[in-house]
Amino acid sequence: MASSLLDNSPPSTPGKFKPDKAPPYLHHHHHRSLRLQSNISKLTFYSFLFLVLFFFFFLLSPPSSSSPRRQLSADLPGGRLWEKKVLKSTRPESAVCFTVLVTGAAGFVGTHVSIALKRRGDGVLGLDNFNHYYDVNLKHARRNVLDRAGIFVVEGDINDADLLRRLFDVVYFTHVMHLAAQAGVRYAMQNPKSYVHSNIAGFVNLLEVCKSANPQPAIVWASSSSVYGLNSKVPFSEKDRTDRPASLYAATKKAGEEIAHTYNHIHGLSITGLRFFTVYGPWGRPDMAYFFFTKDILKGKEISVFETADGRSVARDFTYIDDIVKGCLGALDTAKKSTGSGGKKKGPAQLRIYNLGNTSPVPMTKMVSILEKLLKVKAKKKAQPLPRNGDVEFTHANISLAQRELGYKPATGLESGLKKFVRWYVSYYGTTKKKNGSSSAL
Numbered sequence: 001m002a003s004s005l006l007d008n009s010p011p012s013t014p015g016k017f018k019p020d021k022a023p024p025y026l027h028h029h030h031h032r033s034l035r036l037q038s039n040i041s042k043l044t045f046y047s048f049l050f051l052v053l054f055f056f057f058f059l060l061s062p063p064s065s066s067s068p069r070r071q072l073s074a075d076l077p078g079g080r081l082w083e084k085k086v087l088k089s090t091r092p093e094s095a096v097c098f099t100v101l102v103t104g105a106a107g108f109v110g111t112h113v114s115i116a117l118k119r120r121g122d123g124v125l126g127l128d129n130f131n132h133y134y135d136v137n138l139k140h141a142r143r144n145v146l147d148r149a150g151i152f153v154v155e156g157d158i159n160d161a162d163l164l165r166r167l168f169d170v171v172y173f174t175h176v177m178h179l180a181a182q183a184g185v186r187y188a189m190q191n192p193k194s195y196v197h198s199n200i201a202g203f204v205n206l207l208e209v210c211k212s213a214n215p216q217p218a219i220v221w222a223s224s225s226s227v228y229g230l231n232s233k234v235p236f237s238e239k240d241r242t243d244r245p246a247s248l249y250a251a252t253k254k255a256g257e258e259i260a261h262t263y264n265h266i267h268g269l270s271i272t273g274l275r276f277f278t279v280y281g282p283w284g285r286p287d288m289a290y291f292f293f294t295k296d297i298l299k300g301k302e303i304s305v306f307e308t309a310d311g312r313s314v315a316r317d318f319t320y321i322d323d324i325v326k327g328c329l330g331a332l333d334t335a336k337k338s339t340g341s342g343g344k345k346k347g348p349a350q351l352r353i354y355n356l357g358n359t360s361p362v363p364m365t366k367m368v369s370i371l372e373k374l375l376k377v378k379a380k381k382k383a384q385p386l387p388r389n390g391d392v393e394f395t396h397a398n399i400s401l402a403q404r405e406l407g408y409k410p411a412t413g414l415e416s417g418l419k420k421f422v423r424w425y426v427s428y429y430g431t432t433k434k435k436n437g438s439s440s441a442l
């Protein structure tokens, strides 16, 4: 800061204005030249005096009054109150606990993972941009839950490099749980750019900041079952090809996996990608079929149940949120340290990818009949051919790798999982009229 100020000030070295250095045209006007020289010397003298005074008053005064951070309003990012909240939220219970930055913390999976980490004593800081892709009130309600658990959620975008750097300046994060993303398979037809913005540009921005952090954190992030695209060999294994995505969403998640490889290879970041298989449960995402089917069935509205060209129902390997949370924690617990420092790789680092599914695909027709039973309402179903907007016909995870290396073992079937979801849904929204409460415990 000091040097840039000095650069803009008038030169302070009198020698710079030696007459022989004066431009030649000045010699033709001797008197004017002398007057000018004396003016210049005065100017130089005063400039010098100014700089000396500036140096004494500003640069040598105690840092409390000169730090730029102090000039910011206290509870804005960078302000004193804000910093206090950040530090409080990230304080681990003991030396063996982690300090985790959770991006997308006000999202469905983000909220559950943050709570689970906090409960076991880890320090957690949330980051979320609270975008309006779906009902933002639900995100605020999740934030309230996090708040009550002592987790502070910073409002900001993963594309904001200054904000991320500031967070890493204030806190030493051992891990980043990166769950912020533009999700949803079908919405990519409407808003393709939002996928590039969050899943590619945002991810790169985050990795850039992580790469430069000292020490570098280990990163665990959410990829997607959709990377298996048009594959027909089941169950999907991590070794299978993933170069035929059926949606732009899937393509951006696949791109994320390749980008992860680069940052691991060049900068020594430890990175683990988790391919989630249709995660559902309490506090879920309203854009997902099980969620809006529940809403529409209760309203008596018709629902479209997609089927394949040969008349079979599409099927999903639905995975309950608590199982996913265990998988995320297992990935964090087995993540090795990144090996870079100062942005440079010091040795090979860990790079992993795992399926986190349930290994039992359920046809949508079956899912709907479970909802009908739980809601005690008959659904108005309409069979519809699977639209060509990115959906794949079925998903089915092979989870043996995650089982072996993360201790991942899904324990909740669709029926009991949907039961918990419906219980939450009714307590949150009511059965008929939409209620805006957030009283339900997580």
Ligand SMILES: O=C(O)[C@H]1O[C@H](OP(=O)(O)OP(=O)(O)OC[C@H]2O[C@@H](n3ccc(=O)[nH]c3=O)[C@H](O)[C@@H]2O)[C@H](O)[C@@H](O)[C@@H]1O
Binding pocket: 183, 184, 185, 223, 224, 225, 226, 275, 276, 277, 278, 279, 287, 288, 289, 290, 304, 305, 306, 314, 315, 316, 364, 386, 391, 392, 393, 395
């Ligand atoms: O597994 C994943 O990685 C993905 O899981 C879900 O994607 P999806 O399985 O397509 O979940 P839904 O959008 O809830 O669709 C579930 C099933 O319902 C079907 N569906 C959807 C909408 C509809 O009106 N009718 C209908 O039958 C879909 O074709 C699909 O088979 C999430 O939305 C993605 O963010 C996530 O990445």
